Amino acid sequence: MFEENAETVLLVEIEQMLSEFPDVVPEIVPQGLLPMRDIQHAIDFILGVVIPNGPAYRMSPQEHVEITRQVLALVLFLRF
DSSP: OHHHHHHHHHHHHHHHHHHHOTTTSOSSOOSSOOOOOSOOOOOOOOTTOOOOOOOSSOOOHHHHHHHHHHHHHHHHHHHO
8 A cells, every 4th residue: 555655756756857857858859869960079098008907095005015915814714
């Protein structure tokens, strides 16, 4: 009984929202794909060029060694 009432309330809220913003959802939805636009966005790749993927967080070599040591210690601790 509660689910039917909740669905009715939800439908009323959706109808209110659609009536408040009529330009968001058109009355007639076009079939198929939209027509081609004047501007086409694309990323041109060049053969042999390496994509620059840098580390997300920079750290010194000493920090890296310490973090690696701590992670390995935790992994070994959790395994046994």
